[in-house]
Amino acid sequence: MENANLLLFAATVLPLICTPGPDMLFVASQTISDGAIAGLRSTAGICIGYIAHSTLAALGVAAIIAASPLLFAALRWLGIAYLSYLAFRLIASSMKHSRIPPPSSKAATNRFRRGFLTAVLNPKGMMIYFAILPQFMSHDQSIMLQACLLSAVFIGLCGIVYAVLSLAIAAVGSRGRFSDRRRRWIEGIAGGLLLIAAGRLAA
Secondary structure, eight states, X not given: OOHHHHHHHHHHHHHHHHSOOHHHHHHHHHHHHHOHHHHHHHHHHHHHHHHHHHXXXXXXXXXXXXXXXXXXXXXXXXXXXXXXXXHHHHHHHHTSOOOOXXXXXXXXXXXXXXXXXXXXXXXXXXXXXXXXXXXXXXXXXXXXXXXXXXXXXXXXHHHHHHHHHHHHHHHHSOOSOOOHHHHHHHHHHHHHHHHHHHHHHHO
């Protein structure tokens, strides 16, 4: 595959990656809630989630799902339900007084897993693989190799954009110890961001 084609693909998907959606809002909510490390862990989970998408694309399974509107719609609403679930959990937590627990390895694992599921169930990511990625492939070359190269570009750009976003958001606010009142405000805002993401998908 020619470098010019990869650059054109990168220029095509970069604005989509930078457009606020479930992935970006999830990373932002986690960073606002618990700082840059939480955002970076969420970013890692999202990138791994898109590796699952790229595997499907390389194997040709994506074409089967794309040809089934019912299956795609089911995945879309599953993603909406998952984001809504996370949002309501944060909002419910913001309404309760509690002592702020110290960071734990379990919390880190949860952020990674949630980031993974957010990417896997994100229709915007699915549309990039189903509708945009095939447009940059040539039938006279290995479809699997082309899918892997284009996927690597997309995942790499996602990692860069979301990592920069995490660090930028963390730099704006000091990390310090949160009061319970501040914790409740932050969780409420984070839950609101995820509700916006779910609403964008539903619309």
